[in-house]
Amino acid sequence: MKEIGIGIIGHGFMGHEHEKMLSQLEGFRVVGISDIDPTQLEDVFEGEKRYASNEELMNDPEVDVVLIVANNNQHHDLVCQAARAGKDIICEKPVAMSLEELDDMVKVTDECGVKFTVHHQRRYDLDFRTMKEVFDQGTLGNVYAIKNQLYGYNGNMHDWHVLVSEGGGMLYDWGVHLLDQVLWMMPGAKIKSVFADIRNVINEEVDDYFNIMLKFDNNITAVVELGTYYLADKPQDKWFERHWHIAGDKGSAYVDGFFPEGKIVRTSSLLKNVGGKRTMTAAGPTRSFGPPQEGKILTEELPKVDTKHEDYFRNYYNAYFGEEEFLVKIPETRRVLALMNAVRESGRTGKSIDFE
Numbered sequence: 001m002k003e004i005g006i007g008i009i010g011h012g013f014m015g016h017e018h019e020k021m022l023s024q025l026e027g028f029r030v031v032g033i034s035d036i037d038p039t040q041l042e043d044v045f046e047g048e049k050r051y052a053s054n055e056e057l058m059n060d061p062e063v064d065v066v067l068i069v070a071n072n073n074q075h076h077d078l079v080c081q082a083a084r085a086g087k088d089i090i091c092e093k094p095v096a097m098s099l100e101e102l103d104d105m106v107k108v109t110d111e112c113g114v115k116f117t118v119h120h121q122r123r124y125d126l127d128f129r130t131m132k133e134v135f136d137q138g139t140l141g142n143v144y145a146i147k148n149q150l151y152g153y154n155g156n157m158h159d160w161h162v163l164v165s166e167g168g169g170m171l172y173d174w175g176v177h178l179l180d181q182v183l184w185m186m187p188g189a190k191i192k193s194v195f196a197d198i199r200n201v202i203n204e205e206v207d208d209y210f211n212i213m214l215k216f217d218n219n220i221t222a223v224v225e226l227g228t229y230y231l232a233d234k235p236q237d238k239w240f241e242r243h244w245h246i247a248g249d250k251g252s253a254y255v256d257g258f259f260p261e262g263k264i265v266r267t268s269s270l271l272k273n274v275g276g277k278r279t280m281t282a283a284g285p286t287r288s289f290g291p292p293q294e295g296k297i298l299t300e301e302l303p304k305v306d307t308k309h310e311d312y313f314r315n316y317y318n319a320y321f322g323e324e325e326f327l328v329k330i331p332e333t334r335r336v337l338a339l340m341n342a343v344r345e346s347g348r349t350g351k352s353i354d355f356e
């Protein structure tokens, strides 16, 4: 099997993850690692090089692909340098801090004739892929709403992720994944409008909450919401909330958690109202929100989907040798950046923004 020699730039949190995964994956060899902070290279695996500089890594003939895992504000310059050194490139998300940066990166990588893609591996997340499979099967009828949500309970944002100058903030960090998933779930659909609330709840510089509503031309409205400061007292292994919900006129599907627990749910008489039993609230009874009569709600198991992080690199390997297409295409990442601009504009103006 042919091997791709990888040089990793940035050996922090995610750089370590890449090193671990790629050193175990057939077809890849981590040739070496560079980091502007030499202390980050102390635990580089045996057999891998510790470069004294990024330039040394980029000029190493054993390195075929440079994997850029440095802070977000470094991506533009590092991608351009690696391209000029003739290396193929995988860049971490968000690919760039702005459309201008990305357009320049594309110009340089095109001119240099190198392969350039982005590590959007959350397209392989099990919860997302399960819901995409349900969506693609089309058994929910006319889908009208999609929700993609993530909440943390203690306001945990760390290191440079709280600094604007380094590319911090949750829209760049997780928004880029959550929006990319929704767009990739229905690639043909155009976004008509964007309305967003985006806030710095406890962080002075960067956003730590957003609620985004996207109206698509296929009549679906998607809500993407993330909060880092949704205080709650939960067990260690449930220290976040992760939800998907897809609602159609012939059924709904939901999953909770990154390892999805959920169901497809339908009523026994499709497209008909199912009466609710009387139920009490503190200030009076309700039927609309009472439990359904027995036997009226039917559930089905979610489809079984087999997907994991390393599938991203399996696709990369096959695409590298021309056997399939790269899953993540640069124009798709550009569309997400443009959408993030519209989200920010809507948040700033309080108005809905026409898009596409």
Ligand SMILES: NC(=O)c1ccc[n+]([C@@H]2O[C@H](COP(=O)([O-])OP(=O)(O)OC[C@H]3O[C@@H](n4cnc5c(N)ncnc54)[C@H](O)[C@@H]3O)[C@@H](O)[C@H]2O)c1
Residues within 6 Å of the ligand: 009, 010, 011, 012, 013, 014, 015, 034, 035, 036, 037, 040, 054, 069, 070, 071, 072, 074, 092, 093, 094, 119, 120, 121, 159, 160, 173
């Ligand atoms: N795809 C994912 O799931 C995922 C998860 C986490 C982080 N990331 C991305 O990975 C990147 C790194 O994030 P992190 O959380 O690992 O940050 P980190 O701070 O833990 O690590 C970044 C490392 O890059 C080094 N660095 C900074 N500038 C450099 C430069 N010019 N040259 C060489 N090294 C440099 C730093 O010294 C540090 O060791 C970010 O772009 C982030 O968005 C992606």
